[in-house]
Amino acid sequence: MILVLGGTTEGRLAVKVLDExxxxxxxxxRGEWQQVCCRHGQRVTxxxxxxxMEDFCRSQGIRLLVDAAHPFAVQLHETVEQVSRKLHLDVVRFERIYPARTDEVIWCKNYQEAVRRLKxxxxxxxxxxxxxxxxxxxxxFWANATLRPECWFRILDREESVLLALRQGFDASRLVFYHEDAPETELLEKLKPQAILTKESGESGGFVEKLEAARRLGIAIYAVCRPALPASFITVTGIHGLRKAIERLLPDFYPLRSGYTTGACATAAAKAALIRLLTGESxxxxxxxxxxxxxLSLPVKSVWQEGDASATAAVVKDAGDDPDVTNRSVIEAKVSFSAQPGIHFLQGRGVGKVTLPGLGLPVGEPAxxxxxxxxxxxxxxxxYDGGLDVTISVPGGEELxxxxxxxxxxxxGGISIIGTSGIVRPFSSEAFVEAIRREVEVCQAIGAGRLVINSGAKSEKFVKREYPDLPPQAFVHYGNYIGDTLKIADDLHIGKVTMGIMLGKAVKLAxxxxxxxSKQVVMNKQFLMELARDCGCSPEAQKVISDMTLARELWKGLPEPDAVLFFPALLNLCMKHCLSLLSRTELTLMLIDEEGHIACRLTGQGGKQLVH
Known part of the structure; x- marks a missing residue:
């Protein structure tokens, strides 16, 4: 069991990660006012x-602590450290991302120093x-009888906050309230302070927005530095790092492990190579x-140097439990000094070269x-701000x-170095859908005129007979992602789409x-029996559906008069759901039988009724 602490942005993100x-x-x-929705978590206030905390951890069998509290919640951090030491628990600190400190801010190590610097x-x-x-x-500062400064405190618009301010002796007329939608400049322009005092609260704490607003109005900026965290905490700075830490510390918590993209591995390798080139450190x-x-971080398999002008590092791709063909492949990056300014990418062995437009890369560039x-x-x-050549290689990439x-x-000539997030989700739908998008973009770029989508090689072979003049790039596999593929086609304004579908997927789509x-949705025989009844099929059709195990049994099991009624009705429902995703595209659906014949065909227009 895991205990997450902290009603912060990071706390809400941690909930999302654990719910997965x-x-x-x-x-x-600490309080009940924080808006948090836990799908599988139990809220404790x-x-x-x-x-x-120690009693709670013992009684509930807590095995891991996740500290996602505010960076200035010093007492909580100390309590977590104390309990973790006593119970021998690991602590993952979900830390914020902090912008680099700049000289335009007057940094104060604590509030006492802030008072002194303000004076x-x-x-x-x-x-x-x-x-x-x-x-x-x-x-x-604010109660100093000699200075008599005008001082305002911005607080949350809650009764308990106002009462706490009054108990500390502060003038209620000098309280201003935080409003989430109000721009930072609004209050500054109204009060016209000489300076603001803020905490180094990180990006999620609005630190950047406060600095930019004060800078724009020429207002001095004082900031209290975030306190140091206990050295024993395992620090992560986002949802992916949190999940990776939990996967490592509690291997049984997630059913499947996440992994890293080839792009993340190539980045890690390139950075390790440049560090070797600049410093000699491996x-x-x-x-x-x-x-x-x-x-994030990745282990480096090896680093070596070739003279004074280049170095190479290798990282082993770990795709987690995703069935990725590049899993356990070695991703190498060679970094060399270049006389040309900027960073240039070169094709290494096992990395492909682009030969067609539409992929977002110039033809001739490495993939x-x-x-x-x-x-x-x-x-x-x-x-390094000088010129560099970066050569990415994947031994064995040609075969992969x-x-x-x-x-x-x-x-x-090889694989592509891909990944939009740097992370591979187990059995990643993101990776598959991104591959579909790339294929559709190529189809569009070469001017194919029609996109033909199919669940796989079998249905593609049958549908290709209908469009013998279309280039191979016009045929794209949607696998199980019918909706995502149609949305991509609509996003890219594809004018005409044909979808070939076998009966097993058609009964689910309908x-x-x-x-x-198949692990998310199974054939619903009750739905199919109701469809058969509604379209006028005989009682015999009801029995065929009731007794069948696989959808394809309908091809031979339904009497001919029932088949004539049932299959068009089924395809009509498929078309209805597909057209709901299209705003303008013309869609042709083809229901394919086991022998590869087009059993039914239907055409519709996005945003309109069925054509025929």
Whole structure:
């Protein structure tokens, strides 16, 4: 069992991550006002001292603590550390992402120093954005009889907050209230303070917005530095790092492990290679940022240097429990100094080359997708501002590519370095849907005129006979993701789409299931019996449906008069659900029987009624 502490943005994100497991956990907040929806978690409210937390952990069998509290909740952090030491529990700290400190901010290590610096700066009009709990800590400033400063505190618009401010002796007329939708500049323009005092609360605490508003109005900025965390805490900075930490510390909590994309591995390898080139250091683990700003780490298999101008590092791809063809492959990155400014990507062995338009990369470029390129550029540019050549290689990538969509996409010579998030979800729908989007973009770029989507090779072979003049890139597999594929076609304004569908998927789609994955949805015989009744089939058809095991038995089991009624009605429902996703596209549905014949055909227009 896991106990999450903290009614913060990070706490709500932690709840989302834990809910993915489908297993119970506890979520603790000091108050009840925080809006948190736990699908599988049990909410616990009320502050806990060390004794209460220890008793709770013992009685509930807590095996892991997740500290997602506010960075300035010092007492809670200390309590968590004390309990974790006594009970030998690991603590994962879900930390915020903090922007780099700049000289335009006057940094104070604590509130006492803040008071001193404010006095030294001659500040007589101050807006404190540090919260109601800090009023007493700043008393030596706002209650100073000599300075008599004008000081406002912005607090939450709650009765308990106002009462706490009054108990600390603060003037109620000097309280202003936080409103979520109000821009930061609004209050500053109204009060016109000389300075603001804030806490280093990170990106999720609105720190950046406060700084930008004050900077724009020429207002001095004082900030109290975030307190140091206990050294024993395992720090993560986002949802992916949290899940990876839980997977490592409690391997039985999630049914499937997440993994890393080839793009993340290439980024880690490139950074390790550049560090070797610049410093001579060979890292065994390297930290890097994924596109959402979260910092992750990957082990480095090996690093070696070739003279003074280049170095290479290798990272082993770990796809978790996703059935990825590149799992356990070695991703190598060679980084070399270049006389040309900027960072240039070169094709290494096992990485494909783009030969067709529509992939978002120029023809002739190595198949390193935009997101991985951006990740690599960001990491390397932070270390070195000169020219660099980056060569990504995947030994054995030529053979692996034959098991991917690359040949159809016109990517020759190897695999693609892909990944939009840096993370592979187990049995990742994101990766599959992204591959579908890439294929549809190629179809559009070469001007195919029609997109033909099919569940797999079998249905594609049958439908290809209907469109012998279309290029191979016009035929795309949707697998189980019918809805996602149609949404992509609509997003890209594809004018004409044909979908071939076998009966097993059609009976699920007709009921409204736009993802037909067998582990998520099964054939509903009751639904099919009702459909047969509604379209006028005989009682014999009802019995055939009741007795069947597989949908394909309908082809031979239904009497001919019933088949003539049933299959068009089934396809009509499929069309209805598909058209709900299309705003303009013309869609043709083809129901394919076991022999590859087109049993029924129907055409409809997105945003309109069926054509025929």
């Amino acid at each position: 497991s489908g297993k119970p956990y506890f979520y603790s907040t 009320g502050g806990m001292d060390a004794e209460k 030294e700066g001659g500040i007589s009009r101050l807006l404190a954005l540090t919260g109601v709990q800090t009023i007493g800590k700043l008393r030596d 890292l065994s683990e390297v930290r890097f940022h994924i596109p959402d700003g979260e910092e 390193i997708n935009p997101a991985p390129r951006q990740m690599i550029v960001r990491e390397l540019s932070a270390l 590519a034959l098991r991917t969509f690359n040949p159809k996409l016109g990517i020759v 009921e409204g299931h736009l993802n037909t994955y």
